[in-house]
Amino acid sequence: DTGVSQDPRHKITKRGQNVTFRCDPISEHNRLYWYRQTLGQGPEFLTYFQNEAQLEKSRLLSDRFSAERPKGSFSTLEIQRTEQGDSAMYLCASSLRGGRNTIYFGEGSWLTVV
Amino acid sequence: DAKTTQPNSMESNEEEPVHLPCNHSTISGTDYIHWYRQLPSQGPEYVIHGLTSNVNNRMASLAIAEDRKSSTLILHRATLRDAAVYYCIPSNTGNQFYFGTGTSLTVIP
Numbered sequence: 254d255t256g257v258s259q260d261p262r263h264k265i266t267k268r269g270q271n272v273t274f275r276c277d278p279i280s281e282h283n284r285l286y287w288y289r290q291t292l293g294q295g296p297e298f299l300t301y302f303q304n305e306a307q308l309e310k311s312r313l314l315s316d317r318f319s320a321e322r323p324k325g326s327f328s329t330l331e332i333q334r335t336e337q338g339d340s341a342m343y344l345c346a347s348s349l350r351g352g353r354n355t356i357y358f359g360e361g362s363w364l365t366v367v
Numbered sequence: 368d369a370k371t372t373q374p375n376s377m378e379s380n381e382e383e384p385v386h387l388p389c390n391h392s393t394i395s396g397t398d399y400i401h402w403y404r405q406l407p408s409q410g411p412e413y414v415i416h417g418l419t420s421n422v423n424n425r426m427a428s429l430a431i432a433e434d435r436k437s438s439t440l441i442l443h444r445a446t447l448r449d450a451a452v453y454y455c456i457p458s459n460t461g462n463q464f465y466f467g468t469g470t471s472l473t474v475i476p
Contacts, residue, residue, distance in 0.1 A: 257410075286463055295454060295466030296411065309463070344410050355401070356464060358410035 255279070257359035259345050265365045266335055273331045274362045278347030285328050286356060287320055288344040289313065296344055302328060303350060335366045371455050376471045379445045387440040387470055389455030394435055398457040401464065402429065402440045406451045411466075414440065414453070450474045 258277045266272050278285050283304050288296040299318070300310045304325035314320075317335075322328040332339055342361040372390040379385040391400065401416040415422055415429045417438075422429040428441040442449055454469040 288466075293468075295452075295468050296464075298463045298465060301463050346410075355413055355416060357413060358403075361408075361410045 257345055257347050257357055259343075259359040259362045261362060262360065263363045263365075265367060268337060268366055269334055271331060271333045272335055272364060273329050274343050274345075274364075276328045276330070276345030276347075276359060278327070278345070279357055281349070282347035282357075283325065283350050284348045285322055286346040286348070287328070287330050288346065288358075290342045290344060290361070291340075299330075332364070335364075337366045340364055340366045371457065371467050373453070373455055373467065373470045375468065376473065378473045378475060379442075380475050381447060382444050385442040385445045385449070385472065387442070387453050387455075387472065388437065389439070390437045391455065391457045392436040394457045395459065397459055399459075400429065400431060400435075400438045401456040401458055402427070402438075403454045403456065403464075403466075404449075404451040405454070405469070411454065412451075445472075445474045447474050447476060 260275045286301040287299040290296040298311050299314050300320050302322040305322050317333045320330045342363050344358055344361045346356045346358040348356045370393055399416050399418050402414040403411040404414050405411045415424050415427050417429045417431050430439045452469040452471050454466050456464045458464050
């Protein structure tokens, strides 16, 4: 079990630039989730996929955010025209559909917009 | 989504038991009760979960009230590595989790 891996772990970008984060889930997991966490707050749900289908998006996910999961394996989260308010940790998680629905998280990708 | 109430912070002496409470009075009949913890600068880590019966694993025990409106995470002997934010999350199978602000546990040497 190699766990959920995220890349890059840290990203500093200038306001207005685009950034992309990658997530590789646990290999047999067909559900993949993206969360965002700001300092002092718990993680907030953004979106999730079952295989390649994006089944739900939070209203937190503005039009500048897009997530994909081609072929139902890895996923990318792109943020266009970054703003300072986008500075946060972006967490990816994966799980098996149904059952006990235990979600396993990656270490997160820290974004700082300057 | 079931709302949860947890203390903002708790302290424990090292090697003593810790009882972390959570109220989830609006929990639905199909919600599992999950507990996760998050160490500084890391992603949340699964601790334990249960539905109705008390549960034990190598990390902790979970005591669930008979009416399921509250639960308690029990760390039998707190260590310095247990210092973290602990989240209680009632969740339907198949749905995403909604975290609150959790309980920040400080372990005193």
